[in-house]
Amino acid sequence: MTDDAAPRPRIGTMAVGLGSYWSQFAGMKDAVLDAHRRLCALVSPHGQLVEAGLVDKAASARIAGDTFQREDVDLVFVQLATYANSETLLPAIRALDVPVVLLNVQPQRKLDMARVTGIGDWLASGVTPSSLPEMTNVLIRLGKRFDVLTGHLDNDLELADSLATWCRLATLCRRLRTQSIGLLGRPFAGMMDLNIDETHLFKQLGSFVDHRHWDELVAEMDAVTPAEQAAGVAELRRIFPASGSLTEAEFAAAGTVTAAVQRFVARHNLCAISSHYDGPVQGRHAELLAALNPALSVLNAAGIACPVEADIKVAVAMLLLKTLGGSATLAELYSMDFDDDVVIIGHSGAGDPAISREPARLAMSEVFHGKSGKGYLTQFFPGPGPVTLLSMTQGADGDFQLVAAEGEIVPGPTLQLGDTNARVRFPQGLRRFVNEWSRPGPTHHGVLGYGHHAEGLRAASIALNLPLQMVTP
Template sequence: MTILQPIKPIKKARIGLYTIGLAAYWKQFPGLRERLLEYGRFMQTKMSEYGEIFFYGLVDTEAEGRAAGEWFNEKNVDMVFCHSGTYCTSSAVLPVHQICKAPAVVLNLQPAARINYEQTTTGEWLAHCGACPVPEISNAFARANIPFRVINGLLGLDYTPQISLTNENTKEQQAAIRAWKSIEDWIRAAAVPRTLRHSRFGFLGNTYSGMLDMYSDFTMIQAQAGLHVEILEMCDLDRMLRDVTENEVRQKLAQVQEMFTISEDSPADPIANRPTEEQMQWSCRVAAAQEKLVREYDLDALTYYYHGAPGSEYEKLQGGFIVGHSLLTARGIPCAGEGDLKTAVAMKICDILGTGGSYSEIVVVDYEDETILLGHDGPFHIAISEGKPVLRGMGLYHGKQGTGVSVEAKVKTGPVSTLNVTQTGEGKLKMIISEGESTNGPIMKIGNTQTPVKFRQHPDEYMEKWFQESPTHHCAMAIGHQAKLFQKVAELMGILQVTL
């Protein structure tokens, strides 16, 4: 559906890759150098599915290591993968990472699950001994205060090189699958800080008065997440509204009718009714203005809240926010209500990773099903919806002013994760990560998004642990079990994290 095409593309991670070996080997063992480079080029091709890859080639002396470090700096890489192809002195590897400060990951990926013991030569063995220098490299990194990670496993070729004396087709083996899943996660995670450093977050209006957990220092957010906060006024949006044409309203209405089910009156809640024609037209007009605002200010995300004086034009304007902000969220511009900038960051992280990121808070606990319903009365991420979301006309927005159209929906049934971005007493950002299962349990028909989630602990035990971490009360909900991926993002961003 065209409605789900992103307004702005996600920036791909820029990844450095090099293969290591010992210069003395090349004359002693003909073909070994070329074989290792073939492995490196295979990795380059496979990694290119996830990011922009810069393969330096072979590092086999300290001079080559220094040249590689400078080259990676020129390429402005976000991470550097060191492919341990065979033994190499740590003196050749260390300069790469002393010069290029990008996070380092060592790849110990053996070409074959088992060598041919009867026929293997020294040269053949050297093509399989990538693990040999990793302890030495790890020690050098530690003593040089260079953080690093190591991925162990199989290379995952789908063929056997002609020079090989054993079967190297290991693509389907679990040790290869696990290793490449980790590599993929690191590259996907590296796209987050790169995209955030080039992002503009709109802050429209103010933070809901009294919600102390959500107040943040814009400078602190930029210092730790790299994003720019553009402060916007309601008159900026009102200016956009005045330029909306009738044709643009009709186009938005067509999008809404494609993506949503229009409700009848709620059987339970007297304030939740079928949206009136006037409400639908107004929501679509405001949605067209909201997209104009995003494009005018080149926004990558939006945080907003404004109640407006009773009966004022701005009160009416904010009453039409939810539909348009749901459409924007579905197109890669996450919109977080109540002025919650930290949760907008969490939603954007999920969106960059392609996992959704719907605005949520605790709605109610179902002790019979042992689930916690998570959702909100604001925008919803349509792309991760279980079926078509429902639009309901709201006679009032509880705790807020005005009336309008709201979204009633739930996230797809199956594995889900929550990502809470909060702030410590020391002013540090912190991620709180959880995994659970979205169930097919019932939800209320009150015009709010709600997803029943069964976490790994009983709701009381889970909430005790969650609340002890001092979260912001909103969070982003993503599809899939993403804890390991979120942990990598936190590490690359230098942000504290806890996984419940």
């Protein structure tokens, strides 16, 4: 994801402790504050910190809560720096509708028993988990969504990675509520699984669907400057190096479309474009559609989700998987190979260049199967390795939810028809996977990305308030 595509999240931080300790144990407060400074140093590279400092009674917790509300935080990290009663937590988060992450983090890997000569020494460095069950109990009773991270401040790489993941999810939360999902056209007619209640999407995720018109993109094409066109051509050549058959004029035309969609995203402050064209294809509209797939692939590379067939739900899933693992390409179940026990998974249209382990290519097609127009197909070449398949769907109650599975891309022949596709094996086997994947009603579109992200998706389920169903053996 590019820096331009991702606004910096606002991360609330606070340490909690029992106020009566400070007068009883000399030096303890300073030790707690030092540990909190070290914790904030781990978080600060990943977002804009909103620091409430040390909270040790209900009054200071209320002040912390006012600060977090005023600064519009996306996430609150609460460091359990020593024992603290829950009055230090609840007033700070009662009015917030953001995830709370309790940090059960010791200053060191273990107590140095030889140096723990007094109660204050112990309370300042080794009692962080004591109030954790109390805090989780009251958060549950308040109906707050929360997570728990346990670790230490002595170069704990697992803790650092978890903190970074939560900050990336906070970035996604901010994107979804401060940027819009652009809708060009309408969902593919008859694909009723793609239809959604946009008001319910706004209610659950804060995501606004901005209905735009194809003529606006044509107008952006007419406004592209020579410098913008040249930059678009350079991006296309970088992403599609195996496209030597294209002439300079063809690259220039595609560069204009690429620059136009980039201008369109900036003008309307978009985090995604879900699009589908259905109608007469002529003139400038024909030029636009011909190069739209490679242009939208450039946006995918930059962290702007661009699914075809105007699927809005899968745009959110693409943003999520890209946030967690750096790659997210549109995918559906293509074919089954019972001999090799694999599913062929792929999709036509724009893809994510990050999925390709070989030079990507463009190929002209005289028809977009089942759709209007003709133009360039984008083919990326996924390589072997662990992958996650993710879908966002909508239940009978109208609520959105996540369905995911972990598998592995394996070597073998794939379709060479201009579409991106891969051979994916799942641990429960082909038959069971297809059945178990389909039963929750994930819609026919999903997203495929490198890496196993069950733990990250569990955190995302909390951050986005989206129930998660893992399709596992």
